[in-house]
Amino acid sequence: MKGIIVHSGEWDRIYHAFNIASVYASFDEEVVVFLTYWAVDTIVSDTQMDGRKGEILSSAIQKGILKRLEDVIKMAKSVGNVKVSVCVTTLNMLGIDEKELPNWVDEVGGLAEVLSAETVIFI
Amino acid sequence: MKLKLEKNGDRYLLDCRDLTCPFPLTMTKIALKEVDSLEVITNNPPSARDIPEILRRQGYEVEVVKERNIWRILIDKDSKLKA
Numbered sequence: 162m163k164g165i166i167v168h169s170g171e172w173d174r175i176y177h178a179f180n181i182a183s184v185y186a187s188f189d190e191e192v193v194v195f196l197t198y199w200a201v202d203t204i205v206s207d208t209q210m211d212g213r214k215g216e217i218l219s220s221a222i223q224k225g226i227l228k229r230l231e232d233v234i235k236m237a238k239s240v241g242n243v244k245v246s247v248c249v250t251t252l253n254m255l256g257i258d259e260k261e262l263p264n265w266v267d268e269v270g271g272l273a274e275v276l277s278a279e280t281v282i283f284i
Numbered sequence: 285m286k287l288k289l290e291k292n293g294d295r296y297l298l299d300c301r302d303l304t305c306p307f308p309l310t311m312t313k314i315a316l317k318e319v320d321s322l323e324v325i326t327n328n329p330p331s332a333r334d335i336p337e338i339l340r341r342q343g344y345e346v347e348v349v350k351e352r353n354i355w356r357i358l359i360d361k362d363s364k365l366k367a
Contacts, residue, residue: 183310189342226304239285240313 162191164278170199172210173218176230178284179237186241194237195275196266197248204230205257234265246270287315295321301354304328309335316344316359324357332357 163185167178175196182192196204210218221227228236237243244267252259252269259269275281289296296319300308308331312324326332332355336346339359347358 180306184306187306187309187313187338225302228307235285236307236310236314240310 162193162278164275164281165192165194166272166275166281166283167194167196167200168198169284170203170208172203172208172230173214174284175200175203176227176233178282179230179233181282182243183233183237183240186237186243189241191242191244192237193244193246193275193278195246195248195270195272197251198254201247201251201257202255204263205255205261231263231265238265244268246274248272285314287311287318289315289319289322292323295319295323295358298322298324300324300326300328300331302327303331305330305334309338312339312357312359316361320361322359324359325354326357327354331355 165178165182167175169175178194182194185192202208209215218227222229234245245265246268247262247266247270249269249271287298289298296315298311298315300311303326305328308324308326308328312322312335315322324335332348335357336348339346343362345360345362349356349358
């Protein structure tokens with residue numbers, strides 16, 4: 162199993178985490194993506210990047226070079242065994258109810274599962 | 285996620301032209317959940333190199349045909365993978 166911990170709330174980092182997950186899934190690897198801290202805030206509030214980075218990313222999405230974040234997540238899950246887990250402590254910290262999470266989130270969990278992976282990437 | 289696959293003779297066709305990493309690979313893997321014989325068209329050189337290598341490692345039979353600016357990657361599940 163491969164584990165990806167996404168702490169950052171930056172759109173491009175979350176996006177790339179799911180690109181990595183989708184390629185691992187293409188290798189027929191089981192993957193757990195654990196969203197924590199600001200990554201959870203970004204996915205619940207649907208925050209986009211602003212400034213120059215935001216303009217570049219919006220343009221790349223319009224041209225079809227990149228996809229919408231939700232589409233990349235759904236694609237990663239369609240490739241293979243990609244599970245998305247959200248940090249319970251973060252939900253409490255941000256005052257987010259489990260019902261507010263997007264439907265592609267599989268579970269509310271803790272660090273132990275993702276840290277039991279043979280490889281862990283921290284983003 | 286459901287992909288649009290065209291039937292092209294004995295194979296299904298997945299046109300990945302103008303898509304870059306990792307989409308040709310990930311879309312190929314999604315397509316292979318649905319069909320046993322697939323032709324992937326790509327003009328992305330890393331995908332033309334990586335997709336055959338990854339799939340052969342996984343037991344697929346893969347042939348690559350280069351045509352001007354594109355690659356046609358012909359993929360077949362062998363009998364073990366079809367089971």
